Amino acid sequence: MSNLVILPILLPFIVGSFLILFAKHHGIQRFLTAITMVGLLLFSFYLATLVYQEGIYTLQLGNWPAPFGIVLVADMFATMMIILSSIVGVACLFFAFQTISSERERYYFYPFYLFLIAGVNGAFLTGDLFNLFVFFEVMLIASYALIVLGGTKYQLRESFKYVVINVFASILFIVGVAYLYSVTGTLNFADLAIRVAELEQQGVLNVIAILFLVVFGMKGALFPLYFWLPRSYYGPPAAIAALFGGLLTKVGIYAIIRTFTLIFNHDPSFTHTIILALAGFTMFFGVLGAVSQFDFKRILSYHIISQVGYMVMGLGIFTPLALAGAIYYIAHHIIVKAALFLFAGATEKITGTTELKKMGGLLKTHPWLAWLFFISAISLAGIPPLSGFFSKFALILAGFEEGRYVIVTVALIVGLLTLFSMMKIFIYAFWGEQKHTEQQAKMPIGKLLLPIAPLVVLTIVLGFGAEPIFQYSLQVADELLNPSVYIESVLKE
Template sequence: MNNLVILPILIPLIAATLLLLIPKKIKLQKVISVISLTLTTIASVVLVQVVYTQGIQTLEVGNWRPPFGIVLVADMFAALLVLTGVIVSFTCVLFAFRSIGRERENYYFYAFTQFLITGVMGAFLTGDLFNLFVFFEVFLMASYVLIVIGGTKVQLRESLKYVLVNVISSGLFVIALAYLYGLVGTLNMADVSNKVAQAGQPAIVTVVAILFLVVFGLKGGIFPLYFWLPGSYQAPPYAITALFGALLTKVGIYAIYRTFSLIFYHEPQITHQIIAVLAGITILIGAIGAIAYWDVKKILIYNIVTAVGVIIYGVAIANETGYAGGIYYLVHDMVIKGALFLLAGAMFAITGTDNIKKMGGLIKRHPLLGWMFFAACLALAGIPPLSGFVGKVLLVQGGLETGHYVFVGVMLFSSLLVLYSVMKIFMNCFFREEVLTAKEEKGSTKGLVYPSVVLIAISAFLGLGAEFVYPYIYEAAETLMDPSIYIQAVLKE
């Protein structure tokens, strides 16, 4: 069953290669994309269940024993993110079938989407820091193409900033890897954890830890390193922004969770305190940005920043409840951000604008779109019984257990600002006086709403079915709390 670990990486990689060979056969590209994502989803579901029943799964590539060879590791944390990531990707691709346009389809949109999924899945499943860098580069190169595909002026402008920031980030990543390798002589995460624990994390390792935090903070969008995100994510079409918002920042967050629970956990009064402060500021900056704009896409993008702060707070708490809350909220946010961007994309298809002041009365002819957006708003703000509520309750509980009363207050206050920001969209765009008549609408929502319905249903399941989901989340949190579980599974000690 260990070969199951590589399937979520291998299937989209094979599909991407095939899609490169048939650039003009769009219908066949769509069929291959659906087959690939269906198989990857099935493999991911089986992987989650196998990890739950049999424990952490590892695959030693080429039969080279770690720490000398490449190893893929699927613990529950990674497996849950793989499953969530592929489901959200599937819905984004289905949305793209009706929205992305023939011009972008002719320029390898589906191929590079599969390459992006390959990189994201690999980043979640690798057990080696150097291969984490490699998979980062795989999905970044795919994202460079996706952010510029279509060649509009705003895309070209923002792509320069996006590429520059990520090139700098990748350079810093290599420097951090070089320093760490020079200190411990290995980059296998389980082996690095052992070596750092034996040395007691001297001051130089703490400095390297902060350097990794900068690298992953740039990828994840933590204050003050989020500056590139609002403009870059606003440039491409909604199907691509949904993919970026749901997946790419989450890989940076995953890397912070993994490294600061497995490797750099010996000096929490320094490292984790810095993470706590940055998380709090990130939440406030994101919430203020969200309420400041009257642009649908911009509001949702700033809500990505807010969520990054909330999720990262789970690392700062560093107890089992905090980790469980952070993981639950991470899964929820991947699902609900995907849903919100796809619903906003359907609104754009109708109106041809993101300006809230130029919309109104959409509920009259598009009730399903309106009520789905309303449900997504409630989930985003953490209103019960939807998915955001469970994660926030666990984070609040974990924060109170560690005495982080100010931060808990900031997080709860930000929930009100988040709710206000998205309800501003809902009330003005759906219930205000009608702006466009039926004849003036720019396009149809045919096929655009149903991918979001799937994600809203998953959000409802995560909330109403919390009793079923929580054992999986708890197992993931338990592995983060006790590094020896991961180390023993990888090194077979």
């Protein structure tokens, strides 16, 4: 049964490679990609159920025992993230079917899409640091291709910045890997956890920990390393922007949570205090950027930054309740942020613009679009009884319990500013005087709403089903805060 662990990586990679042979047959590419992603979604639920019922699954490739060989590990956190990546991957793919031009399809859009999913899933499942780097590169190379498809001047300029910052982060990643290996003699996560606990060189370990925090902070858009994100995510088509906004930064956050609960947990008074401070600055400066913008997609891009701060806030507080809140928040944000970017794409399809001052009256002409957006918007802002409220509530409660009043205050202020900026979108784009033509007003968008509606339903379900979902998040948090379970599963004889 452990062989199942490799399927979320192998399936999209093999199908993506096969689709390269059918570059001119868009119908075949669409069909096979859709079948692959739906199958991956169903399988991800099956794998998560097995792990929940039977415990952590490990696969030692080539029968090389850990820590000497490559190992894949499916624990509750990893399988939860694979479910989320599959959900967003399916929604964005079916939205792309309605919006991606044949010109983009011709240049291997679907193979690169599947390679991106393979890289993301590999990052979630890998059990060693070097292969985390490898899967990051698979994911990033695919994202480089997807972000430039279309080849507009703006896209090429901003994608160049995206490539440069990620190449620099990758160089630092390799430096960190070499540094850590020279100190510990291993790169296996479980083995690293044991070696780090035995080392007395706290100062050296803290330097390495901060180096990895910088690397993953660049990829996850933490303060002050988020400057590349808003403009880079503005250029691509809505389906790709939604996939990136909902998923890619969370891979960096996943890596931070994984390494700072399993490996770099030797001096939390130092490392996690820094993480908590970064969380506060990330939330505050991200939301200020959102408040200052008057473009639909730019506001959403800045909100990616501010919302990432809530996730690392839970890690910085470093209690079971706080970490459970962070995990719940990741699930909420991946779903809602992807939906919001797809809404931006749908409104742009109707009006031809994302500038709020050139929009208006969509509530009258496209009421379903308006009200579904409204639900997602207030969920992002944390209004009960939707998923954003319960995930933030857990973080706020954990902050009060630990006496972290400054970060709690920042989180509450950021929540209010988030509500303000999302209502600004609703008032300008959906409320008020109609600014689009009658021909645009009659444009049918039912097919565009079909892949978005399940995401909106999910944020409602995550809210109304908060108790069982939060219990699951608590179990994930307990597993993360008790590394011995992970270590024993990987290093068992």
